[in-house]
Amino acid sequence: MGHDAHGAPRPAGVAAPGSDLDHDLDHDAEEVIAAVLTASRLLVGISARALGRSAPSLTLPQLRALAVLDSQGPVKLASLAGALGVNPSTAMRMVDRLEAAGSVTRQANPGNRREVVLSLTEPGRALVAEVLAARHTEIAAIVSRLPAGERAGLIRSLRALTDAAGEPPVAPRPAPPPESAAP
Numbered sequence: 001m002g003h004d005a006h007g008a009p010r011p012a013g014v015a016a017p018g019s020d021l022d023h024d025l026d027h028d029a030e031e032v033i034a035a036v037l038t039a040s041r042l043l044v045g046i047s048a049r050a051l052g053r054s055a056p057s058l059t060l061p062q063l064r065a066l067a068v069l070d071s072q073g074p075v076k077l078a079s080l081a082g083a084l085g086v087n088p089s090t091a092m093r094m095v096d097r098l099e100a101a102g103s104v105t106r107q108a109n110p111g112n113r114r115e116v117v118l119s120l121t122e123p124g125r126a127l128v129a130e131v132l133a134a135r136h137t138e139i140a141a142i143v144s145r146l147p148a149g150e151r152a153g154l155i156r157s158l159r160a161l162t163d164a165a166g167e168p169p170v171a172p173r174p175a176p177p178p179e180s181a182a183p
Contacts, residue, residue, distance in 0.1 A: 065094050
């Protein structure tokens with residue numbers, strides 16, 4: 001067991017400030033940050049490509065708003081703003097554009113007529129499905145190139161990262177049925 005600068009015992013496994021272990025942990029954190037930033041760049045690129053093919057005029061923040069409405073169902077503006085991490089006026093401008101594009105509707109809340117509830121339209125739901133399917137296809141192609149052992153570690157790491165961020169999980173899609181062999 002080590003001791004701190006005042007002579008008090010320091011529990012085993014706790015690095016002294018400025019020690020080599022402390023430096024190694026800082027270095028490890030920076031390596032993790034760099035890896036997450038690189039993966040983030042990859043995933044944003046995949047989303048941008050999928051969006052560009054399906055709805056070139058839609059922005060990534062607008063897609064995120066549509067995805068929130070798709071996954072959470074009808075929500076109030078304040079709830080959408082909270083889920084997106086933006087202020088309500090920013091969310092309102094986004095909803096204005098999405099409503100003008102025919103992707104979102106506003107309706108009075110039956111429980112409180114002063115509140116507005118936001119919902120996806122059928123074209124909005126179809127757009128989300130199309131973009132997410134394109135993302136899924138591209139990510140599946142990348143994942144298929146990973147060795148099986150790497151996949152298990154990636155699952156654990158990504159779940160730990162998303163849990164730490166409080167991001168709700170996406171349910172795995174069922175595997176497509178095997179293609180029948182042509183006679």
